[in-house]
Amino acid sequence: MSRIRVLAGTRKGAFILTSDGKRERWNVSNPHFAGWEIYHLKGSPADPDRLFASQTSGWFGQKIQRSDDGGETWEPVGSDFKYDGTPGTHQWYDGTQHPWEFKRVWHLEPSPADPDTIFAGAEDAALFKTTDGGHSWQELPGLRGAKGHIWQPGAGGMCLHTILLDPSRPERIFVAISAAGVFRTDDTGLTWRPVNRGLKSPFEIPDPDAEVGHCVHRIALHPSRPDVLFMQKHWDVMRSDDAGESWREISGDLPSDFGFPIDVHANEPETIYVVPIKSDSEHFPPDGKLRVYRSRSGGHEWEALTNGLPQRDCYVNVLRDAMAVDSLDPCGVYFGTTGGQVYASSDSGDTWNPIVRDLPAVLSVEVQTFP
Amino acid sequence: MIRVLLPYHLRTLARVEGEVLLEVKSPATLNAVLDALETCYPVLRGTIRDQTTWRRRPFVRFFACKEDLSHHPPNAALPDTIALGEEPFLIIGAMAGG
Numbered sequence: 258m259s260r261i262r263v264l265a266g267t268r269k270g271a272f273i274l275t276s277d278g279k280r281e282r283w284n285v286s287n288p289h290f291a292g293w294e295i296y297h298l299k300g301s302p303a304d305p306d307r308l309f310a311s312q313t314s315g316w317f318g319q320k321i322q323r324s325d326d327g328g329e330t331w332e333p334v335g336s337d338f339k340y341d342g343t344p345g346t347h348q349w350y351d352g353t354q355h356p357w358e359f360k361r362v363w364h365l366e367p368s369p370a371d372p373d374t375i376f377a378g379a380e381d382a383a384l385f386k387t388t389d390g391g392h393s394w395q396e397l398p399g400l401r402g403a404k405g406h407i408w409q410p411g412a413g414g415m416c417l418h419t420i421l422l423d424p425s426r427p428e429r430i431f432v433a434i435s436a437a438g439v440f441r442t443d444d445t446g447l448t449w450r451p452v453n454r455g456l457k458s459p460f461e462i463p464d465p466d467a468e469v470g471h472c473v474h475r476i477a478l479h480p481s482r483p484d485v486l487f488m489q490k491h492w493d494v495m496r497s498d499d500a501g502e503s504w505r506e507i508s509g510d511l512p513s514d515f516g517f518p519i520d521v522h523a524n525e526p527e528t529i530y531v532v533p534i535k536s537d538s539e540h541f542p543p544d545g546k547l548r549v550y551r552s553r554s555g556g557h558e559w560e561a562l563t564n565g566l567p568q569r570d571c572y573v574n575v576l577r578d579a580m581a582v583d584s585l586d587p588c589g590v591y592f593g594t595t596g597g598q599v600y601a602s603s604d605s606g607d608t609w610n611p612i613v614r615d616l617p618a619v620l621s622v623e624v625q626t627f628p
Numbered sequence: 629m630i631r632v633l634l635p636y637h638l639r640t641l642a643r644v645e646g647e648v649l650l651e652v653k654s655p656a657t658l659n660a661v662l663d664a665l666e667t668c669y670p671v672l673r674g675t676i677r678d679q680t681t682w683r684r685r686p687f688v689r690f691f692a693c694k695e696d697l698s699h700h701p702p703n704a705a706l707p708d709t710i711a712l713g714e715e716p717f718l719i720i721g722a723m724a725g726g
Binding site (some may be wrong): 291292293312315316318319320335336337339443 | 640673675679680685705721
């Protein structure tokens with residue numbers, strides 16, 4: 258029997274939820290790292306019982322924890338994230354220059370092939386890499402060389418929140434940064450360039466078509482087609498069919514094209530999911546109705562998925578790293594809310610159930626599938 | 629022995645209960661106490677002071693003998709009562725929030 262493990266990072270700890278492949282009954286762990294902010298947890302595809310967690314605190318800073326037994330026990334590994342050389346400055350909210358300062362790790366992306374290699378996306382935005390299982394971290398400084406001096410923080414900080422490793426070309430990596438945009442390397446992180454042509458941000462930056470400065474909230478790809486990227490931008494849902502060289506809008510008939518997460522069905526590369534949010538000023542679902550929207554045509558045409566989701570008086574948000582899919586058939590879709598619910602669908606989004614209702618605000622959701 | 633009381637989250641991180649006892653050579657300065665603490669508990673590196681600038685993290689404070697020693701010169705001797713273990717040295721997470 259297949260198994261599913263859901264990793265939920267919250268404002269006050271990490272929780273591990275487990276079920277068999279039916280995905281009907283869930284066991285919820287006690288909190289791990291209780292009281293700490295857990296921005297993200299993720300398992301190594303090369304060794305699924307090896308998990309990494311980003312444990313942060315406004316008081317006590319950053320720690321990285323590692324488990325080698327599926328989350329039963331944890332050990333702190335290295336957490337010394339030093340920018341390479343003299344960090345320099347980036348643009349501040351008011352357009353002045355501001356020193357680069359490490360604040361936290363938003364996202365951890367383990368290598369698909371090597372359990373000791375993990376990438377970490379940081380605030381202030383930078384990409385770090387370990388090749389010794391997390392004991393030591395080195396920055397890939399070429400990324401900040403891609404016009405880092407004019408990157409600027411979004412409302413949530415200047416965070417590198419998305420890391421996509423191209424499964425067919427190990428030398429290619431995409432990252433997304435708020436508010437700088439999408440960047441791509443084709444030489445394993447040595448050099449980077451912005452890939453934001455087609456994005457338009459008329460209300461966020463002086464030049465709406467600028468090469469960098471766009472507030473990208475999330476990007477996603479299907480592993481079978483790594484040149485096709487989907488993006489939830491601050492406003493606008495976008496798509497690229499050429500590995501980021503150009504983007505076009507696919508918001509179509511969404512009730513709002515503002516939102517945070519976006520993800521791709523595990524078995525249908527043209528089926529994508531977003532959670533529309535009313536606006537950048539009101540971070541909750543339109544009309545108090547929590548609706549996931551699904552497009553089965555790669556964008557433009559969207560259908561509201563409401564069965565099992567609250568359709569009145571709902572004012573939660575779904576954050577950028579808080580949606581994931583499993584790889585069973587039918588595909589499971591999962592998302593967590595700032596109200597502490599984790600919802601799951603075991604039928605590609607047709608029906609939903611809360612698999613836990615009362616966690617602290619959910620920051621991230623990842624899913625591991627054990628076939 | 630110098631007695632150090634850590635805040636709850638650092639006790640759980642370091643997996644200790646109650647006070648930590650540290651052997652610190654004289655003169656017992658703030659830096660010497662923190663050096664000894666981080667040597668005994670490497671997981672605490674970076675949680676109390678920055679590992680590059682060695683500045684105290686902004687939301688961490690040091691109390692002892694009913695005094696706020698957060699701004700005590702890092703290389704000046706701490707009060708004798710701390711050095712002799714008569715009073716604990718408290719590392720505190722600053723009050724912040726409701």
